[in-house]
Amino acid sequence: LAKTTQPISMDSYEGQEVNITCSHNNIATNDYITWYQQFPSQGPRFIIQGYKTKVTNEVASLFIPADRKSSTLSLPRVSLSDTAVYYCLVRGGGSYIPTFGRGTSLIVHP
Amino acid sequence: NAGVTQTPKFQVLKTGQSMTLQCAQDMNHEYMSWYRQDPGMGLRLIHYSVGAGITDQGEVPNGYNVSRSTTEDFPLRLLSAAPSQTSVYFCASSFFPGSYEQYFGPGTRLTVT
Numbered sequence: 001l002a003k004t005t006q007p008i009s010m011d012s013y014e015g016q017e018v019n020i021t022c023s024h025n026n027i028a029t030n031d032y033i034t035w036y037q038q039f040p041s042q043g044p045r046f047i048i049q050g051y052k053t054k055v056t057n058e059v060a061s062l063f064i065p066a067d068r069k070s071s072t073l074s075l076p077r078v079s080l081s082d083t084a085v086y087y088c089l090v091r092g093g094g095s096y097i098p099t100f101g102r103g104t105s106l107i108v109h110p
Numbered sequence: 111n112a113g114v115t116q117t118p119k120f121q122v123l124k125t126g127q128s129m130t131l132q133c134a135q136d137m138n139h140e141y142m143s144w145y146r147q148d149p150g151m152g153l154r155l156i157h158y159s160v161g162a163g164i165t166d167q168g169e170v171p172n173g174y175n176v177s178r179s180t181t182e183d184f185p186l187r188l189l190s191a192a193p194s195q196t197s198v199y200f201c202a203s204s205f206f207p208g209s210y211e212q213y214f215g216p217g218t219r220l221t222v223t
Contacts, residue, residue: 034210043114043200043214044153087152089210097168098210100145100153 004088009105018075020104022088025069033064033071036087038103044087048073075106083108111136116201116215123191123222131186131218133201141207142184143168144176146197147217153200159184160207191222 005023012018024033032051036044037059048055050062050071061074075082087103117132135142143158155168159178173195175187184203188195198219202212 032210041217043202043217044212045214046211049210091208091210097155097158098212099155099169102150102152 004090004101006086006088006101006104008102009107011107011109012078013109014079015077018078018082018106018108020073020075020086020088020106021070022073023070024088024090027068027090031091033062033068034089034098035060035062035073036089036100036103038085038087040084044100078106078108080108080110082106113137114201114203114213114215116199116218118218119216121218121220123188123220125191125193125222127191129188129191131188131199131201131220133184133186133215134182135184135201135203135213136182137203137205137213138181139203139205139213140181141205141209141212142178142201142203143212144174144184144186145200145202146170146195147200148197156186156199188220193222196220196222 032049034049037047038044047059048062052064055062063072085103085105087100089098114135140161144156145153147153154170156174157176159165162181165176198217200217201215204212
């Protein structure tokens with residue numbers, strides 16, 4: 001299984017842009033990069049997925065460089081409600097079973 | 111669609127007791143799975159199913175059994191509860207095995223005393 005590395009925690013303030021980077025050095029050629037968001041006392045929620053370059057939806061943007069060994073989740077102008085744990089998932093090694101790491105705990109301050 | 115539903119929301123067991131955590135989805139998803147989440151930890155996969163009648167072990171299967179007799183339901187059985195099984199349990203489903211777009215239930219908070 002591909003291993004991902006992301007910061008354990010991050011702090012930000014309302015209105016700022018937050019970028020969370022995930023390293024995935026052994027990502028498979030055909031693998032996608034997926035991000036989930038988990039609010040306290042809730043199950044994770046799929047927020048965005050990409051293969052290369054840039055993907056944007058109403059929640060976030062995902063930037064993937066050409067070598068695909070890392071990816072960056074960008075949250076524009078965060079609010080207190082963006083306080084959550086963010087997980088980066090890849091597969092790698094032929095397994096189709098998604099594996100969640102510890103994620104990045106984002107705390108947004110007033 | 112109700113999505114993924116889990117019952118109960120909360121449960122307290124004594125050591126040695128058995129129980130079944132229920133999970134159901136109404137989206138006709140092939141793939142279903144169970145995770146546990148402990149404080150400060152990510153989600154760890156317990157068991158998963160790629161379709162009715164097919165189940166397999168995940169990362170932490172010991173002490174748990176599953177079965178999948180229908181597409182909709184995927185119950186998780188604790189055979190003899192232990193304090194180490196105190197955790198929050200999440201059920202998830204996706205359209206097909208290999209899809210990373212999983213839909214999660216609200217979770218069951220289990221305490222074993």
